[in-house]
Amino acid sequence: MMRITAYADRLISDLDLLDWPEPIKIMQRNWIGRSEGAQVDFLALAAGGDDPREWFRRRESSGWPAAPESESVIRVFTTRPDTLYGATYMVLAPEHPLVSRIVPDAWPEGTPAAWKGQFPGRPEGDVPPRAMVDAYVRRAQAKSDVERQVETKEKTGVFTGAFAVNPVDEERIPIFVADYVLMGYGTGAIMAVPAHDLRDCEFALQFDLPIPPVVMPPEDWLREHVAAAVKERPEAASLDLADRRVLEALYGRACLPGEELGGIYSIREAFAEEGIAIHSEAIEGLPTSRAKRRITGWLDERGLAREAVNYRLRDWLFSRQRYWGEPFPIVYDDEGLPIALRPEDLPVELPEMEDYRPETTDDPDAPPRPPLARAREWAVVTIDGREHRRELNTMPNWAGSCWYYLRYLDPRNDRHLARPEVERYWMLTPKEGGAAPESYDPATCRIGGVDLYVGGAEHAVLHLLYARFWHKVLHDLGHVSTPEPFHRLFNQGYVQAAAYTDERGVYVEASEVEEKDGKYWSRGKEVRREFGKMGKSLKNAVTPDEICSTYGADTLRLYEMYMGPLDVSKPWNTRDIVGVFRFLQRLWRNLVDEDTGALKVTDEPASDDLRRALHKTIDGVRRDMEALGFNTAIAKLIELNNQLTSLDAVPREVAAALVKMLAPLAPHIAEELWSRLGEGAEATIAYESYPEADPSLLLEDSIEVPVMIKGKVRARIRVAADADAAAMERAALEQPRVRQQLEGATVRKVICVPGKMVNIVVG
RNA sequence: GCCAGAGUGGCGGAAUCGGCAGACGCGCCAGAUUCAAAAUCUGGUGAGCAUCACGCUCGUGAGGGUUCGAGUCCCUCCUCUGGCACCA
Numbered sequence: 001m002m003r004i005t006a007y008a009d010r011l012i013s014d015l016d017l018l019d020w021p022e023p024i025k026i027m028q029r030n031w032i033g034r035s036e037g038a039q040v041d042f043l044a045l046a047a048g049g050d051d052p053r054e055w056f057r058r059r060e061s062s063g064w065p066a067a068p069e070s071e072s073v074i075r076v077f078t079t080r081p082d083t084l085y086g087a088t089y090m091v092l093a094p095e096h097p098l099v100s101r102i103v104p105d106a107w108p109e110g111t112p113a114a115w116k117g118q119f120p121g122r123p124e125g126d127v128p129p130r131a132m133v134d135a136y137v138r139r140a141q142a143k144s145d146v147e148r149q150v151e152t153k154e155k156t157g158v159f160t161g162a163f164a165v166n167p168v169d170e171e172r173i174p175i176f177v178a179d180y181v182l183m184g185y186g187t188g189a190i191m192a193v194p195a196h197d198l199r200d201c202e203f204a205l206q207f208d209l210p211i212p213p214v215v216m217p218p219e220d221w222l223r224e225h226v227a228a229a230v231k232e233r234p235e236a237a238s239l240d241l242a243d244r245r246v247l248e249a250l251y252g253r254a255c256l257p258g259e260e261l262g263g264i265y266s267i268r269e270a271f272a273e274e275g276i277a278i279h280s281e282a283i284e285g286l287p288t289s290r291a292k293r294r295i296t297g298w299l300d301e302r303g304l305a306r307e308a309v310n311y312r313l314r315d316w317l318f319s320r321q322r323y324w325g326e327p328f329p330i331v332y333d334d335e336g337l338p339i340a341l342r343p344e345d346l347p348v349e350l351p352e353m354e355d356y357r358p359e360t361t362d363d364p365d366a367p368p369r370p371p372l373a374r375a376r377e378w379a380v381v382t383i384d385g386r387e388h389r390r391e392l393n394t395m396p397n398w399a400g401s402c403w404y405y406l407r408y409l410d411p412r413n414d415r416h417l418a419r420p421e422v423e424r425y426w427m428l429t430p431k432e433g434g435a436a437p438e439s440y441d442p443a444t445c446r447i448g449g450v451d452l453y454v455g456g457a458e459h460a461v462l463h464l465l466y467a468r469f470w471h472k473v474l475h476d477l478g479h480v481s482t483p484e485p486f487h488r489l490f491n492q493g494y495v496q497a498a499a500y501t502d503e504r505g506v507y508v509e510a511s512e513v514e515e516k517d518g519k520y521w522s523r524g525k526e527v528r529r530e531f532g533k534m535g536k537s538l539k540n541a542v543t544p545d546e547i548c549s550t551y552g553a554d555t556l557r558l559y560e561m562y563m564g565p566l567d568v569s570k571p572w573n574t575r576d577i578v579g580v581f582r583f584l585q586r587l588w589r590n591l592v593d594e595d596t597g598a599l600k601v602t603d604e605p606a607s608d609d610l611r612r613a614l615h616k617t618i619d620g621v622r623r624d625m626e627a628l629g630f631n632t633a634i635a636k637l638i639e640l641n642n643q644l645t646s647l648d649a650v651p652r653e654v655a656a657a658l659v660k661m662l663a664p665l666a667p668h669i670a671e672e673l674w675s676r677l678g679e680g681a682e683a684t685i686a687y688e689s690y691p692e693a694d695p696s697l698l699l700e701d702s703i704e705v706p707v708m709i710k711g712k713v714r715a716r717i718r719v720a721a722d723a724d725a726a727a728m729e730r731a732a733l734e735q736p737r738v739r740q741q742l743e744g745a746t747v748r749k750v751i752c753v754p755g756k757m758v759n760i761v762v763g
Numbered sequence: 764g765c766c767a768g769a770g771u772g773g774c775g776g777a778a779u780c781g782g783c784a785g786a787c788g789c790g791c792c793a794g795a796u797u798c799a800a801a802a803u804c805u806g807g808u809g810a811g812c813a814u815c816a817c818g819c820u821c822g823u824g825a826g827g828g829u830u831c832g833a834g835u836c837c838c839u840c841c842u843c844u845g846g847c848a849c850c851a
Contacts, residue, residue: 023767023846030766033850078851091851155849185850192851199849312850457768457845494845533845562788564776568769569844576775579788582803589803623779632777635787642787645804706783711832713783751831757782761831 002316004469008032010483011468017447020489021567024460031461033312037079038296040191040305042090042164044072044102044175052165059303071101074164074175077186077310080196081299082291084168085280086214087191088204090175091157094140095183102162102175103130114208115159115174129161133177140179155180155203166191167304168282168295178203186310194270201270211267213251215275215288222247225269235264252278316466318396321370323356325394331381332389339388348390351378370394401463402470405450406480417479428481440481448487449480454566457491464489490628493569495560499538500527510540534572542572554666555581561630561665583638584669587662590644591655591673599676606651612697613643614654619693621661630665637661652677657691707732708759714741717758725752732758 004011012032015025041064043055068075074090092099107116107129117123117132121139136158157178164175180199181190194204194211204211217225227241230250239246250265274288282298283291299305319328327348329341341348351372359369372392373379381388403417409426410418417423427449428436437444449471455464464486471485500513500520508522520527532538548556558580564570593600606614617640624633640658644650656677663670663685674685703721705728706713715737719728729750732738738760745762752758 026767027846030847035850037851076851080851180849180851182850187851190851197851199851202849310850460767460846496844562775568776570775573775573789576789579775583788586803627779631775632787635777638787704783708783708832716783749831751782753782757832759782759831 002318002469004316004466005311005313007469007472008034008311008313010472011465014447014468014484018484018489019448019487021491024457024464024489024491027460028465031313031465035079035310035312037077037308037310038081038292038299038305039075039077039187039308040081040084040167040299041068042074042076042167042191044074044098044162044164045172046072052170056167056170056302056304061303063303064300064306065303071098074098074189075187076189076191077308078191080193080288080292081296081305082277082280082283082286082288083193083196083214084166084191084295085277086193086195086212087166087173088194088210088212089173089192090164091178091181091190091192091200091203092160092175093181093183093188094137094177094179096177096188098189099133099137099160099177102160103133104161105130107159107161108163111159111161112208114206115176117158118206119156119158129159132158133160136177143179155199155206157203157207159207167299167302168280174209176203176207184314185312195267196270196272198270198272201267205268212279213267213271214278214280215271216248216252216278217271217273217275219244219247221271221273222251225271226251226265229268230265233264316396316469318399319393320396321358321368322394323350323353323371325396326399327372327394328391330391331383332391333386338391339383342383345381345383350394351375398463398466402467403474405453405485406471406474417474423479424481429487440483445482446487447482448484449482450486452488452490453486454490454492456494490567492566493564494533495572496532496569497534497538497540497542497572499532499540502527507539510538511542533569542574547574547577551577551581552668554584554669558584558634558666562634564631566628566630580634583634583641584666586645587641587658588669588673590641590647590650591659592676599678600649601652601655601677602649603652604649606654610643610651610654612700613640614657615693615697618657618661618691619698622690622693625664633661634665637665660685660688660691663688703755705755706757707735707738708757709738709741710762711759714738721755723754725754728752728754728758732760 012029012034015028018025041059043052045052062069074092076090078084105128116126116129117136119136119139121135123131123135127135136156155178157176157180160175160177162175163172165171166173176192180203181188190200192200192203192209193214194200194209195213196215201211203209222244226247230236230239231241239250241247251267277283277286277288277291280291280295283294286294296305296307300307327350329346329348330338331341332338353371353375355374356371358371359373361369370392372390372394379390379392381390406418406423410416410422413419413422424436424438428440429446429449429451430436430444431446432444467485471480472483474480475483497510498513499510500508500522502508502522502525508527513520513522513527532540534541544556547559555577559577562580563573563576591600592598605611617636620636621633624630624636637658640654644654644658655673659670659673659677663674667686671685674688700721702718704716704718707715707717715732715735717728717731717735719731723731729752732750732752733742733747742760742762747760747762749761750758751761
């Protein structure tokens with residue numbers, strides 16, 4: 001087990017310091033699922049009848065115990081301690097250890113028939129509680145996850161026959177077993193507040209349990225639920241349902257003994273939001289957040305509750321019974337004690353095996369035999385003359401991906417993970433440029449080590465959370481300098497392709513599908529088309545080999561970047577590839593004479609306009625590349641290149657810059673052009689620095705701005721680039737078309753945004 | 764059901780802060796070149812109306828709102844994609 005839960009809070013708080021997409025952060029926060037609330041102890045009444053007063057007194061003097069002191073105490077976790085007065089029953093998960101202990105021999109007198117078990121396969125007749133509970137627990141354990149999901153609609157469960165005491169009002173409440181409570185979360189037991197929890201409400205309706213309200217909802221909710229529920233009833237005719245006080249009275253008196261307003265309103269839908277506490281002596285009238293604190297504090301003083309935090313996140317079972325995984329460097333001696341292998345015995349490598357399947361047996365009680373158990377020789381190691389048995393489980397699938405990026409730092413080092421100076425060089429990044437500091441300092445360093453991590457969103461919660469946890473452990477142990485592994489995360493989209501299903505809904509090989517008359521056919525049968533992530537499961541994968549051999553690697557690469565934004569999924573459509581292929585060819589022809597192979601580059605300076613265009617391109621492309629906007633960067637290069645087609649010879653300053661900008665996108669052709677340009681015959685373009693835009697060339701002397709009248713562009717004016725609002729207004733009102741448009745109209749207002757536009761409001 | 768993301772021409776997509784919707788590419792149409800074709804080059808290409816070179820109206824999934832001005836901000840709804848599944 002890896003105690004990732006011990007890092008839960010840090011895994012949440014450090015998210016704020018990472019440059020990650022917000023949706024991924026949200027998914028991680030939800031996955032960790034931190035919830036604040038309280039643990040509360042309930043005394044289960046023994047069949048003989050313990051005196052609860054005695055227990056309350058003992059608790060008052062002993063205080064809150066770390067674990068319940070006896071088997072008749074049920075500890076629950078709740079995020080809503082303020083609803084304790086509304087707890088009308090309790091539920092234990094079927095796997096809860098107390099279930100078998102609290103069940104009495106016979107049903108208590110007056111047990112409603114509905115409580116004696118509601119679930120498929122319930123034993124017939126009036127079965128005693130123990131047999132009924134056993135039957136329910138066995139059935140719950142036999143249910144697969146899929147079955148549990150299918151049955152989410154109907155709540156099932158059984159009354160255990162036992163009661164507990166509600167610590168706030170000492171009311172006796174029944175204890176049920178139901179599989180809607182999970183053993184794996186919280187304490188595996190809950191207090192049920194049907195008026196203010198959706199699931200408890202469903203269960204209460206099913207089992208005919210009381211649903212007393214203890215939180216007053218806001219007026220909107222009352223109007224939507226209470227007023228709507230009663231307005232058709234004849235009894236409501238005399239009531240003013242628009243009056244908030246009437247609605248509150250209806251809601252507050254629902255289900256109170258003898259006060260159901262003649263059954264006019266009873267709660268059928270839980271209100272699970274915050275409101276004002278009602279029918280709750282110790283916290284009456286308090287808003288939810290204050291009520292929570294008050295009641296928890298009050299119970300804490302009496303040793304009955306304690307503030308608590310719970311996580312949805314589970315600890316990481318770091319072991320699999322599979323062959324393909326990293327073997328553990330652990331052996332066991334004769335007494336079964338685990339021993340770490342000595343460094344000289346490392347690395348442990350997987351044995352060559354013919355058969356990777358786990359060993360099976362007919363004996364249901366036999367221990368499982370993982371695949372490595374078949375490697376009988378490998379499984380035994382002799383150390384200091386004594387035989388040891390190897391650990392036969394392997395590490396789980398995310399183990400390697402948690403640290404591979406660290407190994408890349410110093411891959412040939414066979415003594416360390418990575419040399420500390422190498423690790424610092426790559427992983428420590430100062431926030432504001434400059435030299436890397438000696439050690440991590442949150443004030444000056446980025447929290448994450450890897451500058452940019454590009455990966456699919458499917459890793460949002462597993463790989464990316466485990467890797468963060470692993471890195472933090474290594475950081476705490478002093479092996480890595482930064483607290484986080486990946487500073488900036490970018491989720492690329494999926495490449496999608498058409499996939500086809502036959503009449504059974506089964507995917508057919510996409511490459512065998514033909515289109516005819518707008519319909520799709522595979523082997524003579526019509527198939528249905530859909531779009532999905534390209535891959536094996538949808539049988540729609542296309543290898544890029546053919547494109548690569550037809551158009552070359554540069555075109556393939558460029559096309560993949562040009563298809564659209566990196567983070568968006570997009571269909572693979574080979575029809576569009578010729579576009580970028582033509583671009584590369586046109587670029588080549590602009591710089592090299594096709595017939596002679598001679599360079600068409602001149603040392604003459606570029607014209608003013610061309611130079612401006614170049615620097616505008618450099619500026620735009622730089623920004624696009626920074627934002628990973630490869631598609632728009634390429635569009636700008638195409639635009640510049642298109643301007644060169646009409647020239648007899650391309651000025652060297654333009655050619656060189658264009659080729660440099662192209663290099664990261666289409667490296668082969670850029671390298672070839674670079675060598676032809678003769679800019680340093682020995683060097684590769686890879687060592688050139690990226691072109692820089694001259695800011696003075698980005699400013700135009702004059703600009704054209706639109707003039708809008710009645711929200712439409714009616715004319716354009718040319719003004720100095722730095723013209724102020726007054727100058728723009730003057731120029732706009734003088735423009736002939738504007739004057740024509742304004743004839744007979746009154747100008748109410750003129751809005752001028754310098755450098756952008758003029759908007760004339762007429763009335 | 765819950766969480767997240769996305770809906771823009773025939774297609775992929777562009778639009779940095781609320782300021783000219785449709786950059787760039789594909790496709791399509793026309794022209795040049797050619798004996799012809801491919802390739803290449805030039806021009807055009809959201810829809811409708813028009814006294815088809817002035818111009819007008821509509822238009823970013825639907826409906827409302829804020830604003831001088833909305834693809835962009837707010838509310839309601841629809842569709843699609845991905846993730847989660849009774850988490851007390």
